[in-house]
Amino acid sequence: xxxxxxxxxxxxxxxxxxxxxxxxxxxxxxxxxxxxxxxxxxxxxxxxxxxxxxxxxxxxxxxxxxxxxxxxxxxxxxxxxxxxxxxxxxxxxxxxxxxxxxxxxxxxxxxxxxxxxxxxxxxxxxxxxxxxxxxxxxxxxxxxxxxxxxxxxxxxxxxxxxxxxxxxxxxxxxxxxxxxxxxxxxxxxxxxxxxxxxxxxxxxxxxxxxxxxxxxxxxxxxxxxxxxxxxxxxxxxxxxxxxxxxxxxxxxxxxxxxxxxxxxxxxxxxxxxxxxxxxxxxxxxxxxxxxxxxxxxxxxxxxx
Numbered sequence: 001x002x003x004x005x006x007x008x009x010x011x012x013x014x015x016x017x018x019x020x021x022x023x024x025x026x027x028x029x030x031x032x033x034x035x036x037x038x039x040x041x042x043x044x045x046x047x048x049x050x051x052x053x054x055x056x057x058x059x060x061x062x063x064x065x066x067x068x069x070x071x072x073x074x075x076x077x078x079x080x081x082x083x084x085x086x087x088x089x090x091x092x093x094x095x096x097x098x099x100x101x102x103x104x105x106x107x108x109x110x111x112x113x114x115x116x117x118x119x120x121x122x123x124x125x126x127x128x129x130x131x132x133x134x135x136x137x138x139x140x141x142x143x144x145x146x147x148x149x150x151x152x153x154x155x156x157x158x159x160x161x162x163x164x165x166x167x168x169x170x171x172x173x174x175x176x177x178x179x180x181x182x183x184x185x186x187x188x189x190x191x192x193x194x195x196x197x198x199x200x201x202x203x204x205x206x207x208x209x210x211x212x213x214x215x216x217x218x219x220x221x222x223x224x225x226x227x228x229x230x231x232x233x234x235x236x237x238x239x240x241x242x243x244x245x246x247x248x249x250x251x252x253x254x255x256x257x258x259x260x261x262x263x264x265x266x267x268x269x270x271x272x273x274x275x276x277x278x279x280x281x282x283x284x285x286x287x288x289x290x291x292x293x294x295x296x297x298x299x300x301x302x303x304x
Contacts, residue, residue, distance in 0.1 A: 086119070113136045140160070227243045
């Protein structure tokens with residue numbers, strides 16, 4: 001947990017330190033965060049991006065393996081605002097594959113489907129009485145790769161759509177200054193983990209995402225906290241930070257689940273950008289250690 005706290009502190013402090021070096025003045029950044037000019041009613045915006053990477057080697061004596069990969073991502077927001085109500089919704093979906101010359105299989109580089117909904121009624125100032133829903137799963141099968149006695153690559157199915165899937169919800173209090181700067185605290189939240197019966201049976205005798213043998217669901221009651229902060233590092237460089245924390249009152253509350261994502265977009269023009277995605281996850285029911293995902297590449301974007 002000490003390493004986890006150090007990492008979380010680093011991820012939180014780094015954007016703040018970097019922000020001090022931007023071309024824009026601090027006053028301009030603060031003004032952007034404090035901008036509350038959004039009109040009442042519905043606001044909808046989204047982005048579809050395709051990241052492409054390719055490497056090719058021919059008589060390259062220092063070594064290398066031909067590969068090609070692509071990642072398709074969707075980030076869509078549809079939010080409602082009135083004098084006393086706020087309702088923010090976000091859909092994040094991404095899927096990526098890589099194909100290498102010497103591998104028997106195409107392998108996933110990304111696979112994510114997430115929906116977030118956060119509704120609030122103004123309590124006073126920037127505070128709201130709130131309720132939230134978070135749902136996460138993946139699109140397709142995930143595998144564990146190994147080699148057989150002959151050195152041939154083999155794979156074993158480990159995950160699939162809705163295995164696992166996570167549903168978290170509960171009431172709380174939200175502090176919201178703008179759509180780009182907010183956090184939510186929910187001290188009585190339910191978290192349900194779903195798995196398929198087939199995979200739970202296949203992995204009998206091992207910890208399969210914390211779900212007991214013979215069951216397809218695990219229930220937790222705990223404290224949930226989330227935060228969202230998006231700002232411009234430079235004129236054409238934006239940083240989107242998404243953080244969620246969960247502590248299960250019913251079992252090992254000191255083992256706090258962490259999910260942090262940084263989306264860094266360096267805009268070249270209306271359709272092209274360089275995108276960096278870094279996601280860090282800690283969930284001891286899935287894996288006793290840090291999970292880190294990083295995707296970097298040239299993106300072709302379409303805004304809608």
